[in-house]
Amino acid sequence: MIFAQPIINSITWVNSLALTLQSPLLATTNEAENAPIVLTGVLLSLVFIYLASKIGGELSRMLDLPPVLGELVAGVVVGASALHLVVFPESGAVASDSVVMTILQFINNLSPDAVTSIFQSQSEAVSILAELGVIILLFEIGLESDLKELQKVGYQATIVACVGVAVPFTAGTVGLIYLFHAPVIPAIFAGAALTATSIGITSKVLSELGQLKSREGQIIVGAAVIDDILGIIVLAVVASLAKTGEVDIFNVIYLIISATVFLIGSILLGKYFNQSFVAIANKLQTRGNLIIPAFIFAFFMAFLGNAIHLEAILGAFAAGLVLDETDKRKELDEQVKPIADILVPIFFVTVGTKVDLSVLNPVVPENREGLIIAxxxxxxxxxxxxxxxxxxxxxxxxxxxxxGIGMIPRGEVGLVFAGIGSASGALDKPLQAAIIIMVILTTFLAPPLLRFAFKQSEEIKELEKADLLG
Incomplete structure (x- = not known):
């Protein structure tokens, strides 16, 4: 049975954590003597990531743009497209491409094999921190969301999500087949990539704009969650097509049932869990009496999401929605923020670092066809x-x-589609480049467009109010 892969799938997590336990320090290398060097590489990578995050965020704020856009752009600058300060093997980079590895090799006089091993391990450690960042982000978004309001727009969010999957998938697949004469399976894969919505990026922008609890914000977040579930199902279908030429119906049915039961069940059971959570937090007397039980719950829910082959972020979001109903919500929200400030920027910067703008170079013949398709x-x-x-x-x-604009950014979700399509051999280079270009532009266009849409709406409301008063 073929299962859809989340942003970082459970196999990567297990392997990474298993390797970590083999060494005395936070490292993922088989050779214990290289463990301190791996840690050094992780620390230096974090220095570059945090510098990029802060500079990018501040510059973006000065330009009256959402800080998350600055973090994404800063990631592009320090990543594979420019400075190569932070690069990852899954983006096609090798150890010699990494400035961090060059510095470590100079300091420690490492052999080529050791550099490759350390680069792989250091990249895995940073990727895990980034994944923790997006898990905490979705937990925080769940805490800031209003479950009662979300339930009120639930049917609206479902319709928005279904339209947001069906329209781009159909238009993209049919257009590629009839306009560009693409083979059916690659066209379906590209169409599937168009269905994605990055809930992490959109929800962060909505939060920064103070629109997360607005009707629009609740519809967007609800639709993005449902869109994620639908995206996983679509990915499972196209992955089956790419590998076997046929769809695994049982897997599709399993994903639909498990996703529905997981989200509805966690919210319903949460009503009974809330009282126990508050009672436990009140009885604990040591530091972290509130935040630690909350993270235990959030990480357990994220684990369950991954274990049943959904995304960990869906479990974290559900945990946030459940704890949003407790009397401790405001206090918990304040305690989560500083932790989110530490880990969430790692996620956004690393999304940017994995973007390779070389696919936009028209001098390369393969890119020209890709640009037209893009x-x-x-x-x-x-x-x-x-x-x-x-x-x-x-x-x-x-x-x-x-x-509509809130549903545009494909972000890391779109990159996952492109990566799996490439790994399966379903996508040729022009089509893969076209998908990556689409992901890049939709990710970067959405934050300023969303801000513009809300600003225009506020100005219209003020004019209407002035006319009524006049």
């Missing part, structure tokens, strides 16, 4: 999500444009 995919990617705003009904005064 133009088509970008149009479909943007329009296919913007139309979701007009799928909302029964909500007078809703900012439909903001809802």
């Amino acid at each position: 133009t088509f995919l970008i149009v479909v990617a943007i329009i296919g999500k913007i139309v979701t705003g007009w799928a909302v009904f029964g909500q007078p005064g809703i900012n439909r444009l903001a809802v």
Whole structure:
């Protein structure tokens, strides 16, 4: 049975953690003598990541743009596209491409084999920290969301998600087959990549704009969660097609049932868990009496999500929604923020570092075809999500444009589709490059466009109010 892979799949997690336990320090290398060097590489990578995050965020704020956009751009600058300060093997980089590895090799006089091993281990450690960052981000978003309000827009969010999957998937697949004469399976894979929505990026921007609890924000977040589930199912289907030429129906049914039971079950059981959680927190007398039980719950839910082949971030989000209903929510929210400030920037910067802008170079013949296909995919990617705003009904005064734009960014989710498609051999280089370009532009365009949409809506409301008063 073929299962969809989350951002960092459970196998990578298990392998990484197992390797970590083999060494006396936080490192993922088989040779104990290299463990301190791996830790040195991780620490130096974090220095570059945090510098990039802070500089990018501050510059973005000065330009009146969402700080998360600055973090993403800063990641591009320090990553594979420019300075090579932080690079990852899954992006096609090797040890010699990494400035961190060059510094470590100079300091420690390492052999080529040792450098390769250390580079792999250091990259895995940073990737795990980034994954922890997005888990905590979704836990924080769950805490900031209002479960009762989310339930009110649940059917609206479901419709938005279904439209946001069906329209770009159909338009992208059919367009590639009939306009570019692409083979069916690669076209379906590219169409599937168009269905993705990065809940991490969108929810962060909504939070920064103070719109997370607005009707639009609740619809977007709810739709993004459902979109993630649908995306996993679509990915399972196309992965089956790419490998065997046929769809594993049992796997698709399993994913639909497990996703539904997991989310609904966790929320329903949460009503009984809330009282126990508060009682435990009140009885504990040592430091962390509130935050540690909360993280135990969040990480356990994330573990369950991964264990049943959904995404860990869905479990973390569900945990946040459950604890949002407790009397300790405000206190817990304040305690989560400093931890999120430490780990979440690692996620956004590493998303940027994995973007390779060389695919935009028209001098390379393969890129030219990719750029033409990318133009088509970008149009479909943007329009296919913007139309979701007009799928909302029964909500007078809703900012439909903001809802549509909120669904646009593909982020790390889109990169996962491209990576799996490439690894399976389903995508040739031009089509892979086109998907990556689409992911890059939708990820970077969405934050400023979302800010613009909400700003325009506020100005219209103020003018209408002034007319009424006049």
